[in-house]
Amino acid sequence: MKIAYWILAASFTLLSCGEGHNDGMKDYGIIPMPNGIVPEQGKYILQGEKTVAVSSEELSMKVFQYFENALKNTSVTLKRVSLTEQADISFLINDTLPDEAYTLEVSSHNIKISSNASAAGLFYGVQSLLQLMPSEIYDTQQKYESNIEIPAVNITDAPRFPYRGAMMDVGRNFLPKEEVLKFLDLMAMYKLNKFHFHLTDDQGWRIEIKKYPKLTEIGSHRKQTQVGHCDYYYPRRFDGKEKEGYYTQDEIREIVKYASDRFITVIPEIEMPGHASAALASYPELSCGLGKTYVVRDYFDVFDEVYCPKEGTFDFLEGVLTEVIDLFPSHYIHIGGDECPKKAWKKCDHCQALMKREGLKDEESLQSWFIHRIEQFVNSKGRDIIGWDEILEGGLAPNATVMSWRGEEGGIEAARQKHKVIMTPGDKCYIDHYQESPEFAPLAIGGFLPLDSVYTYNPLPVELTPEEQAYIIGTQANVWGEYIQTPEYFEYMAFPRLLAMSEVQWTQPENKNLSSFVRRLDGEFKRLDYCGVNACRNFYEVNLTGAWNDSRHVYEVTLKTFCPDTEIYYTINDSVVSSSSNLYKAPVSLSEDATVYAAVYRDGKPLGRITHKGFAMNKATGNPYECVPPPVAEKVNEGIGLTDGIPGYTRDLRRWVIFRGDTVRITVDLGKAVPVNRVAFAFLWRPFDTLWPASKLSVSVSTDSKTFTSVGSKEYSYDFTPTEATRFPVSYSFPEVTARYICLELLNGGLCPEGYYHAGQQSRLAIDEIEFY
Template structure:
């Protein structure tokens, strides 16, 4: 009896220990994880064992060791041999897991075993093991059992290499991170109006001419005199092989019939007008289309021949988006072609072209996928649809029997800003933060069980108009990619936002060791002050917050760096101006997540950063840009509205003020708006170059000042204006509008400073 009681006591102790131990900080969270008793101890002699001749296991083992080395993890040796105690074993088993990419991972005192039916499963197990071993800094890996499988078959990321290129080494680094996040599709955007990035040997002008553009401010202030480049076929083959060895399929995109400017610049005969045009340095929606005659279709088929030879992916992306039909409508030849085909509209003509090229891919064992505009006139039954204009395209396509991939804007667009902090770099607005990505559900509501089976998965899109270098890309992608990875991999019942946040600090530490320029926006302290009270008495209350709400905020008021012994923020803090506030967000384990500093004095209460202004009524469009499109600068950044050159300073403190000093920037107006150009607000100018007009109490209020803008040819890109007005009292909204011609440069606000009367 005593022995039985002892055994029961030990068993209950083991269960209690397991219950008290948290899950390891794994992202994405495994489908099933059960903690065991004890641990496996890593030693200098610990080996990673794979079966002789098992190429897939060898690749997974190599990937494991490479990624551990990148984050300064344990040093292990890869060997071929039979499974043995004291080792990490990676092996195939035909009986393991019915779902493609599934795996099991077991840890006990005798070793670690990763077992999978296929190569993808072994790679996914290796990716999990990278995190487990990295967390075992004391060499003790907790005993556990993981049975894991992906929720979706398409777990993707789209990289735009047209607007701004990335080097092969940088793309390899991104592929490694995708594999560590258990993503399996890299959608590679290779052709557009601003450049042709893929070598096509049959048509060398595509890269000799089409791969290069002249920036709008070429050679000025860090902007290159010529921008461009391309990926050779040798480079592409190497990247495809590199990705395949990590379980990732590269899906190329050749965009058509729109977004064709670079191709038509190289070969005008394949455009509608036949005229030579330049590669575009502009962002936005262009009107250049491919022709629909037989020579152009032959050209596109020849291009696809080489694309298919380079990319073994079953799926080839043919774009189909934003094809403005003006050129087709104006062309007698195109109209005659449309009539000969018995088509009633230009949309049907696009459907015919996409159908013909889709059939060409099918005849070669491939499958077309396109943006959701391809649904407008019907597409081949086997074609898949990528829904970017919200999720309705996915719903419509699934109901028609097409497979779908969700990549809606702005929900999964990683070029959206991650926060509204003034120090954020370039990007689109509205904000799509970490919590927004984590909350996304890839299966649209309203589909029945049969239609749901057509949802292949989802992907985030990284459009790079405003990401001129890889640091910008990394900042935009990480850690939002962690949130997306969990959405696409983990069963809904295992997803939990607070638990995800608790696992994220370990991942951020790995990013730091791998020198990845991730964003700390979700954890950055937001420092605000009751400015009205501060102006009235010099005393006020300070408020601190973070977007995610994770961890502990500590602060100092003397300019010193907060440390674990600094005061914990628990509510508004009384302060007396002047004061310098430094705040740090500490993770529950004590790691620093983010730091920010802000100083307040009487002068700062009269200043406003232009990025904190708000749009005037009428247009929600908002975009944060760098001074020049192809310069790699991070600062300064400016927020603009392309449709209404007007911003509001709400509740401006005008007591005793008699002037407003405005730092301004003149930016290239390199935006094609197509049919939306008519929505741009034009204000009548009274002088040659327009004015900055300042009104009080809204944009219909009385004019406080109107200051002429200087001659763009005679003044630098960054300049200042002084707007004087009669002495003011009280707080009022200030409306600041430009009357500059809409076909001229853009004007943007830097710092605005109200000035008191002498």
């Protein structure tokens, strides 16, 4: 194949040098970026025995013990002296500082950290101090014997938000206590202070409740787990391996204490009224009945079986919450409230009678009534509830805090109603989504949330007034666990994106700077390595995108890496990339089908894997098109979906353009009349998503976009039984015509057939990529 490409005259530099206003702080390498930092001359040498002046108050002592432990792999020993004595390092109390704020002064003579008596600021000052030290002090394999040199600096710092959270979902897949503790350690390093522990779900109940032993005897086991993606295989595949796990109350106490020693509050989540399969499998009498057998679920979906709002259920939930409240000192108790189908309640005599008695107009109001009642109980114990944004439906409980996950709308609405809000919109905060091209990534739930999209998130919506914005107490990264079966994979999804989130949570927007962040992160990977964290390495790889450049009339492939101070080398249709390949300076133009391979280098050495992407060039590429009806989903990130030069593949639904309706007409404007004799495109078959191929294709052409002439049509009947998501390529030839406008009319494939998901529902079409030859 002949390849035509050239490098555009380079009149701009490839990588910005990161000359942000806070770039002068790059040498300090602190994540999250402190809000006030003044470089000073000189350095402090930490070696041998040092005195630390610290108050004997419990909170200050906690910080001292943490600090002492953090230096255990070094030759430094710390001797505690009273606050009145002169010391090498002083932990001072200054009650004029707000909660969690601190000052850190490092000079060549001594080190002083100050905070108010809550000592959280002391703890964060210690974290910043530790980040000023070489990351080798974290190397557990080898003792750090050298002097520890700490650059002189004055830091005045305080967090942007009081709520800085991360969620771990152990309901779907249990993770061992050791991984929970390790994660708490890592959260603490980046100054997060709320650990949202998602303890119950359809696939498992993970906390011992003494009053209801069957919750763990039955609810913490499942017989197997689906293989692969929830909507990928038909029928579902299973691994046949039993899975189980829960935390005893002693282990929970240990986790809570460990977190508290790191100034982290553990917020437990007990899901209700939905996501209750594991509880209902243990105690079926809590359901609406309806003759069902309840099981701990072995695949991932939203299930119709939910708690029935009867007195026995409330007795049960109050019994569970009483033990939970005793175990967790957290002011907040998360009660879920999301994804609760109303099917069972609609059929249940008790539920219908209850609605009548309470004057509830629909099942949404019944859910609201349910949450109100639970809130009253939790409030009676001196605590407040958090719920997912569905708790807005049917009316918010009076003191509820809303966790906004289906975008920011729920959070905006709750703030306007003067309720506290934690922003966790899926497209910015769900770090179980893909962070790199799904073509290379290990299986994730879907979506696409790269490092920079997390970093640039601002949790205060501009729609809100400053008074309303004040109700947004913070933001949180969520690591849902459907596809996360091991600690290693949990870490892969959480890191390094959690570090980007820490800066969203801590650093004032005027102090955030992506190029400064990636520079600091580049150094921080070393510390993550010493801490044994299996972080994703996409940071050191090339991400390839392609798009039609309208002003230059060429198709351009752009190569980017997050890693600063590097070179990108690339090849075309050659999988061997080296430092003698093409050096990337500007977007690469393509005029024919090609696969581009690329890798990141520094000082002549590769830093990460070779990545690649295929691009399809044809007469349609880059041309505009119109769809009637418009697509229901066109979730591409770059280019224009149907003609963007990037063919859709089965694993990534975002690449496909999805249509509903009996007939779809797609008219592509080729810009000028050209000879055409063939059209090619593909359908995606994914029955879980109601995606089925079309039943008929008709092609017509026009030179003026008004009068169309048919050039042929073809009916399709699919005699197939695929067992996994399948891409169906279609190629249709016709006698050559000259045309500017080409219209493809597609007849919908009809109802989803019996024996498949969603049988009897109207199917939808998913199409990509339209090609003309």
